Amino acid sequence: MRVPIFAFIAIAICNFALAEVTVDSLPQSSLVPGGIAVVPVHGDAVSGSFRNERILLARYDGAQYAIIGIPLDAEPGPQQFNITDRDGEESLLQFEIVHKQYRERHLTITNERQVNPNAEDMERIGRESVEMRRAFSTWSESLAPEFAMSLPVDGVRSSSFGSRSFFNGQPRNPHSGMDIAAPEGTPILAPAPGVILTTGNYFFNGNTIIMDHGHGLISLYCHMNTIDVEPGAVIAAGEQIGAVGSTGRVTGPHLHWSVNLNNVRVDPALFLGENPSP
Numbered sequence: 001m002r003v004p005i006f007a008f009i010a011i012a013i014c015n016f017a018l019a020e021v022t023v024d025s026l027p028q029s030s031l032v033p034g035g036i037a038v039v040p041v042h043g044d045a046v047s048g049s050f051r052n053e054r055i056l057l058a059r060y061d062g063a064q065y066a067i068i069g070i071p072l073d074a075e076p077g078p079q080q081f082n083i084t085d086r087d088g089e090e091s092l093l094q095f096e097i098v099h100k101q102y103r104e105r106h107l108t109i110t111n112e113r114q115v116n117p118n119a120e121d122m123e124r125i126g127r128e129s130v131e132m133r134r135a136f137s138t139w140s141e142s143l144a145p146e147f148a149m150s151l152p153v154d155g156v157r158s159s160s161f162g163s164r165s166f167f168n169g170q171p172r173n174p175h176s177g178m179d180i181a182a183p184e185g186t187p188i189l190a191p192a193p194g195v196i197l198t199t200g201n202y203f204f205n206g207n208t209i210i211m212d213h214g215h216g217l218i219s220l221y222c223h224m225n226t227i228d229v230e231p232g233a234v235i236a237a238g239e240q241i242g243a244v245g246s247t248g249r250v251t252g253p254h255l256h257w258s259v260n261l262n263n264v265r266v267d268p269a270l271f272l273g274e275n276p277s278p
């Protein structure tokens with residue numbers, strides 16, 4: 001009987017040890033839709049959730065924080081999340097978000113099907129969005145996220161995160177990433193270490209890479225000319241993963257870069273040591 005008991009204890013200790021991660025830096029807190037709530041918690045939480053998605057818990061400088069992505073469609077006001085401590089006790093915590101007026105952007109797309117897709121396109125788009133949602137909700141316990149990122153492309157940031165988007169005059173989802181314009185073929189460098197989750201060619205996003213940085217921190221690279229990595233590849237910060245292109249729904253060559261926490265697209269500027277996007 002002793003062996004199974006020891007095994008059980010070892011697994012239990014291991015789970016506790018893995019439930020949070022120690023980090024060198026925190027992302028910038030920005031309590032707005034599309035921002036990040038960096039909330040101090042009581043110090044012995046082992047898991048937490050916000051809107052039914054698991055949240056990242058990190059230890060920084062001896063204190064424990066919940067690092068929560070706030071959806072672009074979140075209403076201003078109090079937002080509640082759960083944490084569970086090592087005794088299994090649950091508590092409800094909250095943070096308050098304020099309204100943010102994002103800009104508008106109007107784009108003209110010459111390929112009408114990319115604005116009003118036909119039935120066959122819609123089927124493809126549905127399949128792809130399931131695939132992408134699955135990738136965005138990946139949780140990798142053994143990867144330790146790094147929040148201090150560098151800009152993945154040396155280029156011009158042509159439109160900001162969160163802007164309300166109109167394609168050929170028709171309202172569409174708000175812009176959920178950062179666009180960086182650069183000539184076709186400009187190298188795209190990993191902004192932080194991670195593992196390649198998925199690569200593919202998607203209707204709107206063109207040639208795409210989804211990269212896992214651990215604990216629900218996941219980044220997306222779209223419209224690429226070439227993809228230089230395979231799923232499963234372990235990538236160092238600064239390593240080339242592909243090149244800028246104009247595949248998918250674009251008006252010119254650029255990288256669309258987005259960063260996800262708890263399956264929510266947040267402002268990538270918050271990982272660059274900058275102020276939030278205007």
Ligand SMILES: [Zn+2]
Binds near residue numbers: 175177178255
């Ligand atoms: Zn974009």
